[in-house]
Amino acid sequence: MSADTMPVDWEQARTLAYQAGRAAAGPAEPVSLPAADGRTLAEPLRALTDLPAFATSSIDGWAVRGPQPWRPVGRVLAGGVAPPLAADGTCVEIATGAMVPAGAEALLRIEESTRDTAGLVTGTPRAAAEWRLPGEEAHKDEELLPAGTAVDPAVIGVAATCGYEVLNVFARPRAAVLVFGDELLTAGPPGAGRVRDSLGPQVPGWLRRGGAVVDPAAVTGPVQDTLEAHLAALRGALTTADLVCTTGGTMHGPVDHLHPALAELGAEYIVNTVAVRPGFPMLLARIPGADGRPRFLAGLPGNPQSAIIALVTLVAPLLAGLQGRPAPTMPQVEAATDIPGRGDFTHLVLAHLDRSGRSATPVGHVGSAMLRGLSNAQGFVVVRPGTRVTAGESASFLQLPLVPGERP
Ligand SMILES: Nc1nc2c(c(=O)[nH]1)N[C@H]1C(S)=C(S)[C@@H](COP(=O)(O)OP(=O)(O)OC[C@H]3O[C@@H](n4cnc5c(N)ncnc54)[C@H](O)[C@@H]3O)O[C@H]1N2
Ligand code: MOO
DSSP states (O other), rough: OGGGGSEEEEHHHHHHHHHHHHHHHEEEEETGGGGTTTTTBSEEEEEEOOOOOSSSEEEEEEESSSSSSSEEEEEEEEEOOOOOSSSTTTTEEEOOTOOTTTTOOOOEEEGEEEEEEOOOEEEOOSOOOOOOOSSBBBTTOOOOEEEOOOOHHHHHHHHHHHTEEEEEEEEEOOOEEEEOOTTSSSSSOOOBBEEEOSSTTTTHHHHTTTTTTTOGGGGGEEEEHHHHHHHHHHHHTTTTTTTEEEEEEOSSSSTTOHHHHHHHOEEEEEEEEEEESSTTOOEEEEEEEEEEEEEEEEESSSSHHHHHHHHIIHHHHHHHHHHHOOOOOOOOOEEEEEEETTTEEEEEEEEEEEETSOEEEEEEOOOOTTTTTGGSSEEEEETTTTTBBTTTTTEEEOOOOOTTTTTO
């Protein structure tokens, strides 16, 4: 093995993938609030005014000035601008959400007030303030959320409160999937030397959970096992996609054409094989785009579990970087059983988390050609090179990008 194909340490591979994506993030674009859901802030979200922007009543009742009894001199509703309360012994009727008039000294709840026959108001205002002061939630220009924040409904809500109509967000990466392998069936049960393509149907869903846009027309396969067909499919996919994920053909077998195709396209390896089991032959390459922006190719190994390991190892950090998000982190879990290491390689062990999300039990059926274990796991316990994990010990957990509720 030559020096340039030495497998990269697994943590290092993740860092390289993230950095490559981060360097290619952007450009930012203005997007309306409802359409920004799922995007990423390209600049900090700042308060445009004090929040609240004016002293705001929290109750329905009376804004009063001076000693009681108070003589009503007007009414202010939510949305209105209150004239100042100019004289002691006067009050205005006020609604929840209305602007508190200048000069008001206290707010009195309607149900805790009385009016005499002359219309004069009396009662005891509560000691605690019944209005919200300007700047109580935020001061004008204060940073509320940093650039890189994932936009979710709560972020959209606070942006609307501030008065934004659009947010500057990063574009979503567009991804394409090319499935290689003449042995693959796209319908019917396996047999007679042929297996069903299990990656074409699932990889787009994982990519979407990572924030990519995958047009159904951008999923192609099986692509014929010739170099010409591979090149034609790759060139086609690269015309629209920021990221092309290929499956299979990462090794150097008689019909593995990915590496020769990459050489033909002038690709530069970011990662070429990773010191991890399973999933070792995964790769990530950068291909110059005609517009000057790089395109990316992730070579997912053909063994199905290995392909998913390549997705969470290389593609998830790449997509995070391309979207301008922080690098993915790994929570710590407690191993429920002893888990062996794999010598100089990082060992990724499919595991199921208990309801607390803190205790990880390895699942069965975890061969790299199998998917049964994957469908019962939330991710992988990470056993670093030269180590093993004993029962009760804490370990990093590499999460599958599941949506909450998908694998309770
Ligand atoms: N001489 C060696 N051979 C292999 C090695 C090795 O180190 N030396 N490594 C093995 C490992 S590890 C893996 S992983 C695979 C990776 O091979 P490729 O990426 O070239 O994938 P293929 O050869 O095309 O396929 C491997 C395997 O996976 C099945 N497959 C492929 N695509 C799909 C799909 N879309 N759906 C379901 N199954 C798929 C395919 O039929 C093969 O059984 O190389 C090992 N060999
Ligand atoms: O590493 Mo292969 O990816 O073991 O199946």
